[in-house]
Amino acid sequence: MKTLDATYWENRYQKKETGWDLKSISPPLQQIIDHLAHTQPTQKDLKILIPGAGMGYEVLYLFEKGYTNVYVVDLAPSPLESIAQACPNFPKNQLICGDFFDVELSDFDLVLEQTFFCALHPELREAYAQKMHGILKKGGTLQGLLFQFPLTDQGPPFGGSLEEYLDLFEPYFKILFIETAQNSIKPRANKELFFIFENK
Ligand SMILES: C[S@@+](CC[C@H](N)C(=O)[O-])C[C@H]1O[C@@H](n2cnc3c(N)ncnc32)[C@H](O)[C@@H]1O
DSSP, X not given: OOOOSHHHHHHHHHTTOOTTOOSSOXXXXXXXXXXXXXXXXXXXXXXXXXXTOTTOHHHHHHHHTTOOOEEEEESOHHHHHHXXXXXXTSOGGGEEESOTTTSOOOOEEEEEESSSGGGSOGGGHHHHHHHHHHHEEEEEEEEEEEEOBOOOSSOSSXXXXXXXXXXXXXXXXXXXXXXXXXXXXXXXXXXEEEEEEXXX
């Protein structure tokens, strides 16, 4: 089993072995952000977290739309440096280099998930659900994408299923929506579940 630590992830960036990197915002996450901007146009101070954001196309998109209370936590320094370079006005103290499970985070309105959960060793799934529950305000939401393909030890990415995700998240979250995403990029078509979970 690989050790999925900071060295592992930084090496992947250094060697450009970043098959997950879409080079632009993914349509489902853009949809979440556009919906937010449309339904709550005045709430630009929402506290938003993107853990394991990689090159952070969603982070940049949020910032362009006027959301300034956006935080990123990533184990690898390279992608954080890229975000800082791409957006020099982005507050540096909101680009946190560290382990999601160790960094103290609280009072978030929204956490966006995309290929972070699947990058973690499956043994950490319960800890992920608990940590997200602790990070979000009551009524805050965890939204994004979870892969739906069989879980094996060949990862990352590690897969999972609707049933597994319901078992994992239902103790902490009200499941508002979870269905196969309709606007995945082609290589991920039918392999992603689009979800909205509300913190209990
Ligand atoms: C597969 S990449 C996905 C990047 C991005 N979400 C995307 O869709 O392009 C996983 C990211 O999570 C980061 N990561 C992995 N484990 C982490 C942890 N425990 N805490 C914080 N970041 C982590 C990695 O450094 C990497 O940037």
